[in-house]
Amino acid sequence: MDFDARLIQFGLSVVFAFLIGLEVKTYHQHFVKDKRHDFFGTTRTLTFIGVLGYIFYVIDSVHLTLYIAGIVGYTLLYALFYQKRLQEGKSSILLYLVSLLVYSFGPLLVLFPYWMGALLFVTVIFVLNAKEAIERFSVSTDTIEFETMGKMVLLSGVILPLLPNQPINSFIPLSPFKIWMAVVIISGISYAGYIVQKYLFPNRGYYLTGVVGGLYSSTATTVVLAKKFATENIRVLDAGIIAATSMMYFRLLVVVAIFNIPIAKALLLPFIIFALLGFASSVFFLQDRDKNTKGLTFVDNNPLELGTAFVFAILFVVMMSLTTYITHYYGLEGLRVLSFITGFTDIDPFILSLITGKYSVTHTEIISAILIAAGSNNLLKGVYALWFGGWEKSYRSAIVIVLLGIGTIAWAFLI
Numbered sequence: 001m002d003f004d005a006r007l008i009q010f011g012l013s014v015v016f017a018f019l020i021g022l023e024v025k026t027y028h029q030h031f032v033k034d035k036r037h038d039f040f041g042t043t044r045t046l047t048f049i050g051v052l053g054y055i056f057y058v059i060d061s062v063h064l065t066l067y068i069a070g071i072v073g074y075t076l077l078y079a080l081f082y083q084k085r086l087q088e089g090k091s092s093i094l095l096y097l098v099s100l101l102v103y104s105f106g107p108l109l110v111l112f113p114y115w116m117g118a119l120l121f122v123t124v125i126f127v128l129n130a131k132e133a134i135e136r137f138s139v140s141t142d143t144i145e146f147e148t149m150g151k152m153v154l155l156s157g158v159i160l161p162l163l164p165n166q167p168i169n170s171f172i173p174l175s176p177f178k179i180w181m182a183v184v185i186i187s188g189i190s191y192a193g194y195i196v197q198k199y200l201f202p203n204r205g206y207y208l209t210g211v212v213g214g215l216y217s218s219t220a221t222t223v224v225l226a227k228k229f230a231t232e233n234i235r236v237l238d239a240g241i242i243a244a245t246s247m248m249y250f251r252l253l254v255v256v257a258i259f260n261i262p263i264a265k266a267l268l269l270p271f272i273i274f275a276l277l278g279f280a281s282s283v284f285f286l287q288d289r290d291k292n293t294k295g296l297t298f299v300d301n302n303p304l305e306l307g308t309a310f311v312f313a314i315l316f317v318v319m320m321s322l323t324t325y326i327t328h329y330y331g332l333e334g335l336r337v338l339s340f341i342t343g344f345t346d347i348d349p350f351i352l353s354l355i356t357g358k359y360s361v362t363h364t365e366i367i368s369a370i371l372i373a374a375g376s377n378n379l380l381k382g383v384y385a386l387w388f389g390g391w392e393k394s395y396r397s398a399i400v401i402v403l404l405g406i407g408t409i410a411w412a413f414l415i
Contacts, residue, residue: 008114009106012109012114012117013105013106016118016120017048017051017102017105019121020102021043021044023124023125023129024043024046024128027128027131049074049099050103050106052070053067053070053102053104053105053106053107054106054109056106057106057110058106061107067106071100074099078099101124108120163175163176163177164176179317182356183313185258187312189251189254189258205236206225206228206236207236207239207240207282207286209221209225209240210225210239210243210244210282211247213244214243214250218247219377219384222245222384222385225241225389226241226384226387226397227388227389229388229389229390229394230390233393235285235286237394237397238396239282239285241381241385242278242282242400243279243282244381245378245381246277246282248377248378249271249272249274249278249374250275252267253267255348255351255352256351259352259355259356260355260356262363263355263366266363266364266367267370270411274407277407278401281400285396312349315346315349316349318349319349319350319352323338323350323354324357324359327359331360332368335369336368339370339372339373339376343374343375343378343379344376344377344379347373347374350373351370354369354370364415367412368412368413368415371411371415372408375404375405375406375407375408375410375412376405377405378401378402379402381401381405382402382405383398385397385398386398
């Protein structure tokens with residue numbers, strides 16, 4: 001390796017270590033309450049650690065004897081300091097971990113592109129600065145939900161590669177691998193909407209609840225908002241209910257686009273039209289928005305719960321088998337009837353089966369079926385709005401989403 005490369009690597013090791021040392025000093029001043037408390041390591045100490053890490057690695061980059069000895073020696077030295085801290089009731093090893101990261105700059109800059117070292121530097125600085133934000137996030141976040149996400153990721157990462165990639169049978173033309181992959185993707189989309197509506201807008205108003213909640217589940221959002229009519233008869237609730245249904249069109253468009261671009265392109269025009277009509281209608285019901293000063297708690301199940309995912313997978317397989325049977329024996333008319341009926345349930349498994357399966361119907365007929373299912377689902381939400389909100393209070397939003405449903409179904413018969 002030429003002289004210039006060595007010089008750059010050494011210089012970056014020194015600069016990164018020095019700047020992290022300054023950041024650690026700032027961290028100590030802001031977050032350590034007892035300023036008289038001994039603090040193991042200063043800006044100069046961390047700079048020397050970075051220099052030693054680079055030199056020890058370069059001297060023996062094959063056996064790494066000096067480099068490993070440096071880690072062991074520093075660990076023993078820190079252990080003496082840490083024993084004293086334990087006696088004083090202090091147990092944090094943050095500085096030790098930061099020192100190890102600084103020590104690793106040398107081999108990192110030698111073995112990998114320089115952006116890797118820069119990325120590590122930025123990460124360390126960011127985490128040190130984010131102490132208060134991380135603490136607030138930890139307090140306000142339900143850790144069980146992230147444990148659920150971890151289980152789902154683990155199950156997908158471990159089980160998914162082991163699943164066979166051969167079609168199951170003629171009625172289920174997808175392999176177990178593709179079925180579970182579809183479940184993971186749909187659950188991920190729902191989870192993103194779930195996190196947005198639960199954590200990013202904790203004090204949202206009724207209208208924003210409808211907009212964000214529609215990303216996750218427009219049906220659940222409709223029920224939650226309609227129930228609020230029992231205590232508050234304000235028209236912004238109508239706006240929220242209509243907005244949730246409007247967002248459903250965008251959500252379905254994203255789902256379809258992931259699995260079948262040609263069908264998504266064909267659905268783009270009607271879905272955009274009905275979504276915009278819905279949002280335009282919701283604007284007329286925002287007259288009472290100034291009265292809406294309270295937030296709304298949206299309680300629903302985490303879509304990454306294993307039970308929820310398995311139920312979705314079962315429904316997906318059942319819908320695919322049923323769709324294959326119906327299209328084979330009853331053709332287009334049977335598919336349209338099935339589409340209308342499934343609209344009164346969870347339409348995601350049905351739509352997913354339509355865009356991923358192989359049936360004896362054309363793309364145009366599949367597009368028609370998706371429109372019918374979406375339209376009948378709007379009719380269901382209109383019923384929910386009336387049932388939970390009462391005719392006298394929620395009839396306005398119910399009429400709008402029913403009209404959107406009728407219009408969507410009508411479009412299906414015109415293509």
